[in-house]
Amino acid sequence: MKKFDSLLIYAYGGPESMEDVEPFLQNIAQGKRISQERLAEVLSHYALFDGRSPMNGAIREFMRLWSEEVPEFPVFFGCRYAKPDLKETLRQMAMEGKRRPLVFIPSPFGGYLTTYFEKWTQVQKELANELGEDAFPEAEFFPPFSENTHFLNAVSAGISEVLAKISEERRNDAVLLFSIHSLPTALARRNGYEAEVLAAVKRLEARFPQNRVLLGWQSASAAPIPWLEPSTLDVIQDPIIQDPIIQDPIIQDPIIQDHRVPGTAQPPLLLIPLGFPFENMEVAYDLDVEARELAESLGFPVFRVPTVGLRPEIRVMLQEYITAE
Template identity: 30%
Template sequence: MVYDAFVLLSFGGPEHPDEVMPFLRNVTRGRGIPEERLAEVAEHYYHFGGVSPINQQCRDLLAAVRVDFAANGIGLPTYWGNRNWQPMLADTVAQMRDDGITSALGFATSAYGGYSSCRQYWEDIAQAREKVGPGAPAITKLRQFHDHPGFVRPHADAVRAALATLDPGRRATTRLVFTAHSIPVSMAATAGPDGGRYEAQLQETAALVHAAAAPELPWDLVWQSRSGPPQVPWLEPDVNDHLGVLAGKGVTDVVVSPVGFVSDHLEVIWDLDNEARDTAARLGLGYARAATPGTDPRFVAMVTELVRERTAGVAPQRLGTLPVWDECPAACCPAPQRRGTP
């Protein structure tokens, strides 16, 4: 198939205090979230001036991808559309149509299988094309990349750099803690063609990063950024609870690595750089948070390589063994029931 454009697919975030509440209402539409709960979440954004860093991170990534495309002879024009805030994907698709684009490759800023991290992007594409109507270009999402060297190796280097900031005299009681966004247990059970793929892929990524960065240290995969009503089971343990358990077992220092994320957006800098860091301080734990890939040249090159897999038949680069897939099977990763609080 011939493709004539590239589009970056992401979550979106507010860039002004006046945008925070409209953004949160957009994210939670149809879930019956009370305004007072949204106001509580809004305070996380106001802590950073009402600006989520995710949009600028997308701009930076797209600028780096353009340079790498040019260096590798890829002449695709580039676009960017979000799920929840400007630039909205439907507006981007309309612009692509007006520019004469007919078939684009889409890169989502999530490495894993699952509803929110994979299938929902397919739904975003379908809804945007339906809204635009006749002439809307087809968009094919690039594959998941949880075990691609361009994703794993920047995470591993970041873990090594974070570890170097901790007291080497306490290395024997230091532990690696990998984190990812929690999801409902029911959603996790249906993630992937055979179920459970979200958690399994994250376990594989964490194991690959651990082996490359600090194989001598013990590690755990835990969860962060849980939302929803307390009666609905989500993946556990939460990172803050887990830090308490580790402190009780004699661990003195932790490196927290957000392997579930591609950039340092708000759920990283609030949940880990504020809440988890405060928890560690209260427990007397040495704490270092590893960076995410962001615009690391290897991550940028990975995007180019994923495009070349589709356009030039380049063999996939993979470090793991778990299956990945290009398009969700019909029964894969169903949408969750929308109820409760964020």
């Protein structure tokens, strides 16, 4: 018997119309009140994109590519906070007799994956009560992959392709700014998330020794507790604030010029969404709008490296795991 009979992509999900946005936010809030100010702010962000997050479309494109390459191995898609709902997807899989899925949560870092397990456990109990214990699949979760060679190769290839678009005389001056979803500091240190991120950035830094590498944390909540810092926007404004754990102490003079000095030519700045395998609103707004506008206002030529989810290396990574003994 084969170890797996299907692939399930278990993702955060996103709205696909303005009508979907508020219910999506309420699902995330889980009964907590969302202030009118915060709701209006987020709605204004989504309005720039007609309420459509790029995540679901990107995952459907992944599914199309997967089905072309391995049509005998079905792929399913269920969301934590949006449609298609995880519970409905698992019910469909049970009806189709799929009992041994490989579950792929699209985040390379194990510390972030843990935030998905509460919903999974809840759905597992509900379906067991509804359909019986045997109906719920014997799922295995794809392990954290921030150290996986295929993932690192995919990220590196994306960076190299963007660097190739920059003139040769400026290419080595380009600054690589990895932007990664923040978490509450205490949680990120307790579950190893911060350490995983730092290790991945150091591995990628070693592949681009000619370029300055920086790390920023994005999309922190407004909750009144400490979150990982510095923010991506703070790094763009003042790259000297980088935590010394990220870079060698001997690097004191940043390649990025001080934007307060008139007449200095800013180097190319690559925005790299490392923790997001698929395009989503936190990339589309936080990086493509907010970070880009700030960086360009300071004179940086800005290049955004695409997310890696549709690169062939990611499908190979999953296919190798599925076929391994």
